[in-house]
Amino acid sequence: MLHNSSKVFSNFKQRTFPRIAGIVLLLFSCIGLAGCGEQAADEGQPPNIVILFADDMGYGDLSSYGHPTIATPNIDSLAGQGVRFTSFVTASWCVPSRTELLTGRHLPRVDLGGGTGSDGEGGLPDSEVTLAEGLQAAGYATGMAGKWHLGYMEEEFLPPNQGFDSWLGLPYSNDYRKPWVQTEEPLGLYRGTQMVEHPVNQDSLTVRYTEEAVDFITSRAGEDQPLFFYLAYNMPHLPIHTTEEFRGQSRGGYYGDVIETIDWSVGRVLEALESEGLSENTIVFFASDNGPWNNLPKRMLQEGNKHWHTGSPGLLRGYKATTYEGGTRVPAMIRWPGQIPAGQVTDELAGMPDIYRTLMEAGGADLPDHTLDGYDLMPFLKGEQEASPRKEYPYFLRGQLQAYREGPWKLRIMEPEPQLFNLQNDPGERWNRAEEHPGIVDRLQGKIEELAREVGAELPEPEKKEQQ
Numbered sequence: 001m002l003h004n005s006s007k008v009f010s011n012f013k014q015r016t017f018p019r020i021a022g023i024v025l026l027l028f029s030c031i032g033l034a035g036c037g038e039q040a041a042d043e044g045q046p047p048n049i050v051i052l053f054a055d056d057m058g059y060g061d062l063s064s065y066g067h068p069t070i071a072t073p074n075i076d077s078l079a080g081q082g083v084r085f086t087s088f089v090t091a092s093w094c095v096p097s098r099t100e101l102l103t104g105r106h107l108p109r110v111d112l113g114g115g116t117g118s119d120g121e122g123g124l125p126d127s128e129v130t131l132a133e134g135l136q137a138a139g140y141a142t143g144m145a146g147k148w149h150l151g152y153m154e155e156e157f158l159p160p161n162q163g164f165d166s167w168l169g170l171p172y173s174n175d176y177r178k179p180w181v182q183t184e185e186p187l188g189l190y191r192g193t194q195m196v197e198h199p200v201n202q203d204s205l206t207v208r209y210t211e212e213a214v215d216f217i218t219s220r221a222g223e224d225q226p227l228f229f230y231l232a233y234n235m236p237h238l239p240i241h242t243t244e245e246f247r248g249q250s251r252g253g254y255y256g257d258v259i260e261t262i263d264w265s266v267g268r269v270l271e272a273l274e275s276e277g278l279s280e281n282t283i284v285f286f287a288s289d290n291g292p293w294n295n296l297p298k299r300m301l302q303e304g305n306k307h308w309h310t311g312s313p314g315l316l317r318g319y320k321a322t323t324y325e326g327g328t329r330v331p332a333m334i335r336w337p338g339q340i341p342a343g344q345v346t347d348e349l350a351g352m353p354d355i356y357r358t359l360m361e362a363g364g365a366d367l368p369d370h371t372l373d374g375y376d377l378m379p380f381l382k383g384e385q386e387a388s389p390r391k392e393y394p395y396f397l398r399g400q401l402q403a404y405r406e407g408p409w410k411l412r413i414m415e416p417e418p419q420l421f422n423l424q425n426d427p428g429e430r431w432n433r434a435e436e437h438p439g440i441v442d443r444l445q446g447k448i449e450e451l452a453r454e455v456g457a458e459l460p461e462p463e464k465k466e467q468q
Helices: 020-029 036-042 073-080 094-103 131-137 202-219 253-275 352-362 438-455
Strands: 048-054 083-085 141-146 166-169 189-191 194-197 227-232 282-288 332-335 344-346 392-397 400-406 409-412 419-422
Touching: 048 253, 048 352, 073 253, 073 282, 073 332, 094 131, 094 352, 131 141, 131 227, 131 352, 141 202, 166 202, 202 227, 202 253, 253 282, 282 352, 392 438, 400 438, 409 438, 419 438
Parallel strands: 048 227, 048 282, 083 344, 141 166, 141 227
Antiparallel strands: 083 332, 166 189, 189 194, 282 332, 392 400, 400 409, 409 419
């Protein structure tokens, strides 16, 4: 049976590309100008910035990354309007990944002071300059909807005190309630620093976050002040949820329904930018925080959760909370019309800390005076440089430095014997080449030990056997 991707759901707009009316409105708004994007560039107006961030989405969950039954036309269109990465890496866990995105630093450099989980008392310290704080100081209006997970026990850790003018969302993961996590805290929805709803109806979260993003965009259209909005979905992190309107619509089952809800959301945000005449001078970045939770613990198999309610790493080995590529390589794409050429696919290495520096530089924000772990990708994305400035990437997990990549070579030190993979011809990490290349093993082992000393990270005790 053919899937009808243009089906209209009640109370929702079509999950299709921005409407003709919005495009016509944009064209009329630009009459007499040398093009909206050109005008913004001529006047030196900083770009608007929108980040769309999925939670536990696998590398293989999108049709543009090869999924055969889940339809993601809006995300695929976004990918086609700029650069789609095939070697974009991040930390393989929620908190470290968000730390890299919002501070440009690997987690061992950042003192969260007790953690940020359901009973964690820590959070981002004042010494860290978040992306929102940097852009806010550069004159941006800043807003957020969705999952925070960088501290909540004290108000100082919440988004309104980390550079965001507004926030609607959950302070941590959506499984932080009984029976999944044994906590006495209700799973509550926050607006600003106040809990406004508990227990929250998770079925509607993606839709409500989307409405928040669209309202933020439309309410600031026509103003001189640039905007930054961070939309951090709680989905498809378990337990997965979506509205009745989306259930049963995907050929990919219930998990597919959830992914296609996110795709609808991406389409609504892009439509809002287009209809308000903001699209041409807006950087849009989409990614997942880490790989899929295929190794979910038994505690999660309650209240209808199933093993098949998690995503696909595609051809990659591993999953969330491992330092194999399936846990760390994620779908990612970025567009900036008129600046980043459309239709590009790159296998050049890039990582989550790079997004912080790239967007801070693009927005004219001052960089903090401490060590950053990212590179400015924009000259590469614009075609001004042939290669990505990133040549290496360290793989941290829970304070441990477990692996290191240099060019195509990746050394992983979690097994009794070191594992060396050539990711250029073996992205699935099937063939251990350590015995053939002892010199490469020694060189990468030295880099691991040197960086671990620098940032205060632990080195792992090799496991006897890791099941994959």
